[in-house]
Each structure stands twice: as C-alpha cells, then as structure tokens.
Amino acid sequence: MPAERTEIETYDPQVVEAKWRRRWEERRTNATDLHGAERPYYNLMMYPYPSAEGLHVGNVFAFVGADVYGRYRRLQGENVFEPIGFDAFGIHSENYALRVNTHPAELIPRNIARFREQLQRCGLMLDWDHEVSTTDPRYYKWTQWIFLKLFDAGLAVRKKAPVNWCPECKTVLANEQVIDGHCERHPGTVVHQRFLEQWFFKITDYVERLLQNHEWLDWSESTRTMQVNWIGRSEGAELVFETPTGTPITVFTTRPDTIFGATYMVLAPEHPLVRKLTTQEQRQVVHEYQRLAAAMDIVSRRVGEKEKTGVFTGAYARNPATGESIPIWIADYVLMEYGTGAIMAVPGHDARDLEFAHKFDLEVRQVVQPDDPAHEGIGFVGWDGTMINSGQFDGMPCTEAVPAITAWLEQQHAGKKQLQYRLHDWCISRQRYWGPPIPAIYCDDCGVVGVPEQDLPVLLPPLEDFRPDESGVSPLARVEEWYKVPCPTCGKEARRETDVSDTFLDSAWYFLRYPSTEYDDRPFDQELTEKWLPVNSYIGGNEHAVLHLMYSRFISMALHDLGHLPFEEPFARFRAHGTIVKDGAKMSKSRGNVVVPDEYIGKWGADTFRMYLMFLGPYQEGGDFRDEGISGIRRFLDKAWSLVASAEEGRADDHPDANRKLHQTIHGVGTDLEALRYNTAISKLMEYVNVLRAGRDGDAGLPGALLEPLAIMLGPLAPHLAEECWERLGHRTSVFDAPWPAYDEALAQEEQLELVVQVNGKVRGRLRVAPGISQEEAVARALAEEAVQRFTEGRQPRKTIYVPDRLVNLVV
C-alpha cells in the first residue's frame, strides 16, 4: 500500500460507471453459460414494451429490484440467467405509430435501441445474448406454433359470443383488458358489446387447476388473491323451472335453500328463450325493452345505483319446490354472460330482487328467520338463519338446508349441485394490424384448417395503410393478394384468417424462449428447458396479475398436457413489487406526472439512483416518488468509497467493534436481500459504514478484511462502485464472482449487552450484562438498582418475567 497518499480521488460516478459498463461487455461478465452452468438460477423480470417515451422511473424501480435480487443470488454462487426482451407487438405500439403517422416496423427498432441504451445505463446484469423481440418472425413463428398446438388439441376454438368492442381501438378486447366498462387504453371510451364470432382459448377448462395450484405456489399473497377473485368460483346449484311452452328455464343460484321464496323469475333481455316465452299481448313491450337494452353500452347498463327496469313476458313458470306458478320477467339487471342468464328471484332475501319486487309490486316472501333477533326478517341475506315457510325444511339451519334442498330437488330432476366461475374464455382475436397473423385458413369444403407447421411463420405483410376500420375485421382483410391462398388440405381457393392475435399471447411464453434463442428449429429446447425452467424468481407488477400471469400459467399448463413442457406452473416464485406513484397518482402521460430516470442518472449516477429507489420504502409496497433524500445515498457512497480508497494493511481483529458490526451486517443484509427488504438492507450498510468511520484511528486507513465484504455487499445495489472498490482492494476479477462473505455468529456476538429493567411494565433502568446470564442473577441485579428501588418501594416482586438477554420485568 502506498504509505503517503494525502489526497484520495473523489468518487466520480460517470467515470466509474462508463468504465464498468465497458469492462462488463469486454469480459462478458453478464453472459451466462446456459449449457455449462452447474447451479442454474433463472431470474426473470417483466419485459417492457418499447414505448417512444422510453423508460420511466416505474420501469427502473421494477427492473432494479429484480436485478438486485439476481445479483444477490449470483453472489450466493448460483449461475444466474437474467435475460431481457421487448414486447413490441400490440395495440399500444400501433396506436402510437398511428398518432405520429409512422409505420411501427420503422418505429419499433428505434424505440428498442433507445430502451437498450437506457437499460444498459441502469447497470442491470442482463444477458443480451438472449434478447427476444416479439415482432421478430423468428419469435412469432413460435407464437403461431402455440396457436396451432392449441387448435389441434381443441383448446383454440371459434365461437360466437358477446365480446367487448372498443370503438377507439376498433377491435375487440379480452375481459381482462376492460376496466370498469372502459377500454384500458382509452379510459374515456366506453366499451360496447358486440355479438361476434372470434377465436377463444379455452382457459376455463383449466380453471380448477389455476385455482388449486395456488395452494403450493410460492407467490405474493396479493397476486394470489387477485387471481382467485378474478376466477370468481361460486358454489351453488342449477335449478330447473318448467314452463308451459315445454322448454324449461335453468337458473344458477348460490342459495338453493331459499327456493321456497322464489316468487318470480328474471331472464336477461337477450336470453334466447325470451322470444319463445313472450305472449302475444306482451310482444310489443318486450321487443321495445330488448331494443333499448341492446342499444345501451356496458357502463350505463351495469351501474349499480341505477333504478331497476324490466317488463313482464306474460308467461309463467312452475316453482319446483312450491308448485306455484310464478311470473317470468326480463330485466337488464340479469346478465347474459354470468351463470345461465336467468335467475330465480327471491325478493325476501336478495337486495336487488327486493328492489325490483317493490317497484313492480311482486310478492315478497320471507323463508329465512335470522338467528340474530336484531336483524330484519325481510331483506336478510346472511347464512346465520333458520328455514321458515319452506315445507318440510322448516326449522333447518340455512347451511344444512342447502345440501338437503338440493338433493330433494335432484330427486325430482329439478336441480343439481353446480359450480360457477366468473372467468371466461380468453378472446385472442384482434381486428388490428400490428400482431402475429392467426395461422388459420378458411376453406368452403374443409372448414377451418390450421396452417401446416412447415409453412410457419405466416408473415405479417408490409402494409402502407394499416389503419383499423369499423368493419369488425382487420386491415389485413383489405389485402386480397395476401389472404387468398389455396387450402392446405384440398388445394381449393381458400382464405386466411385476417385477424391477428392478442399481445398477451406473445407475452404468455417469452420466458420459455429466452434460454433457447440459439435454436430456430424449435420454440424451446428440451434439454435447456429442463435445466432452466420453471423460472426460479419472477418479480413484477400486480397490474399483470389477471392478465399476463394468468395467461402464462394457462399456456404452460396446456403445453404441459400436450407433452411439450415438463412442468405445468411456469413461475415457482413470484413477488409483486409496489407501484411508484407521483403526487399520489399513477404516472401517466395524460396526467403529466411521468418522471424519467435519465436526468437523475446523469446527475447522480446509476448506482445512487438505483440505491435511492430501493431506499424509498418497502419494495413490495412502492410509494410516492420524490427526490428529497437522494443526496443521502450519494453521501453514503462517497463515504464508502473514501474508506476503500484509503485502505491500509492490517487485521480485522485489531478493530473488534468494527469486526463485530461487520458480522452482524453480513447476516442482516443477507436476510434482508433474500426477503426483498432492500430499504432496511441499505440502512444496515449505512450503519456499518458509520461504525467503520467512527472506529478509525485518526486518518489511518482500515484493513481490507473489513472493506472487501463491504464491496461485495454493495454489489447488488451499487454494482459499478462495488466493482471499482473491489478492484481498488487489489482484485483482478469481477466482484460478482466473489463469494458472499461468511457469517460468523460468534464474532457477531456482543460482549456486553443492555438488559432493560421494567417495574410493572415500565422501563426504570438498564443493566450492562454479559450475554446468557441467569434469571436469578438478572433479577438480583435489577433489584439492587437504585432507580428500581425507588419504584418498588421496598415491596418484593409478586412475579418476575425474564426474557433472556433482553429484559427483566418486576411486577410488584
């Protein structure tokens, strides 16, 4: 070590970071040897869609958080694979292209180039050798291949169903893309319902597995709950009400026990039986009502506060429990897309039915007596009640009446137990241009035929005018020379499917592709897939809980069942990070509150910015972005650097306090990083640096043995500076190839600790004691304290509580 270095260089993040970016590239530090790795660890972050605006701090927060974890695992000796790609197909990219009047094929490479540059400046441990872009034919060839596999298996079907149409996007949307009846991309635009034939993936076939696997998946509770709610499983019964027309009406109910109170029925206005049931006299009003309901958009139809409307069909059905004839109405508060589109109305025990019954003067009958006398009988909806006015079931508790009445009705062929889900099949058709063409061909003779695998990819043709229109079909339907093809089966002239698939199909399998990008003859290599998947750690935002994360699970399950994957759940561990908001609101361009990372990184450096984002608050909670405290992080890194830059020869043993703190820090930082508690990991590193500074002997430097672990522990959070420190401490290889410092519990042990002395639960004193003293000794020493005696006033303790090495409580 140079003995006389009076001036130590100051820390210049721009110089340090440029140096290490270059060095990492030259040394291929972040490239993972996928074939040779001994301890594979797949660390995944949600790939971005390359918007023209570039990365915002929310993206950086997400990526850095995942990167910190990946770097930590690498320091644990694992071969961490941290790939990235771009979700470049889809409406978001296309809408932007339309707005700036430039072709997306031209725009996307530009945006991607900018994203790459920004990502590289963040100091992420990304392996760029495996970059994917969903718009690359070498990628979407296999997106189309997945469609074909599902089509062959009967999991991709064409069916006519009510679908969500965004008049702004001019395409249908999946249920998951509709938020409160509005398009997720156009919050001001109300989604219309259209009855169209579309391609659906039968995700509902997998609903029970999607639900049940959550029992063993290691996922954030918040994400799990969102998926469970979205799936919306209800247990109940399907009940059959005979009608004079001979066609019975089937209803779903979660309360079959209340059937004796069903005094009328309601069908959704578009229910197919309405036409058959309506009497001559009522035809006029029923038609008028149906017309009005059909003209309404989802939002005006679904608002809960709206007054109930409806009309009588003139027809009656037979209540299978009472044998009574009850009137059949139609009303828009019954939705065609849930259950059977028809209900038995029990106004006595359902708030909506009661409101309707009052308005139209229908009979209200109480059939449940609440156990709690404080509750009203009419209008009671809970489970704590007893049957009344229900024939032989009177006196039975509701919970017992459910199976009893269901079984009784089943004997009469009037009902059976039934499960109902809110989840619908996934509509993947999009009447847009910027996506992978759905690889299907329509032949007049052969019907729907899949494109033969050897003809993949079906290339998206370059289109000058790719503007969507009102026609309900894709712009590709305007290109005759593209869609006119011979039928692959019979050779007769046929027609390509002109819709493209949903972007969420692209993203439902990108993580399967990453390890296998070197192969063009298979979507994912069996050997590499077995070695690297399922993903070990996936960190991302809950905005994808019911979209990407649900779809990816479904696609993996389907491919597993078809023999293409050795596992059915793609993400062994998922952690939801929090959301970074600005002034209490989600960042969005329309609000004008988007914070871009570039100037912060330019001013403070990536390390400071990374660490600052992680220090903001608990990673899994997120918070409001403000830059008030960023200088504190920079000051910390300056201090850490100057300690390293003035290191001298010496032994850790010569600094017992610092050495003890070191081992406490190794332990604490390790467990915090593992649990994604980045904010407290950082504060522990700060404490360590504070102790190191306080324990210095004048200007004398500290030994490497105390500073090398600091460099390593800084690695996940401030990777560039960590490398610089590591190099300065005399190492030639990357700090990320060093092992995480060993924790020695004995060295972390305090020689003396403070025992809190309480009298009647109030702190009255503290004792300096050696660890592990006995209860007797602790109590005796506590009683000898003058301050304690003041409060015990000579009384002997009735009871003493001793928490070893922490506290003594004397109860007098």
Next chain:
RNA sequence: GCCCGAGUGGUGGAAUGGCAGACACGCGGGACUCAAAAUCCCGUCCCGACAACGGGGUGAGGGUUCGACUCCCUCCUCGGGCACCA
C-alpha cells in the same frame, strides 16, 4: 357492497409480543472559509423553561397480556382489486 393492503416525528420510513422513532432527508447550532458550497461535529417526537428526572405519545374506542405499533373486537380514513356475479 365484498376481498386484500396500509395509517407511527416536519418528511420517507424502522421496530411483527419486550427500550417506539433505527437509517436517511429536512431543520437548528457549531467548526473550517474573506465568504459561499462541499465536508466534519453536536442537537432534533410532545409537555413539564434547562439538566437530572418525570409524564404523555404509533388513526379512534374497547379488550387480551406482567408487557401491545405488533394479537382480538368495533369504527374512521387512504390505496388497490372485484362488483346489479344471482
């Protein structure tokens, strides 16, 4: 309406049954400087004027416990999800 999560100094937050406010920002004071910035040192929950010391204090109210920010009950506020879902 239902289901999650959260409410702690001037601010971000820490402590998940045992010293409330770690760590950091900000602020006040001091050192260095002609001066400023940077840096360093001291202080910083509230009340009893200061110290010693005492009292109060984690959204509100109740409870369990020797002891509650932490567990239980009721309520309020904020954020998120679902929602005429039968």
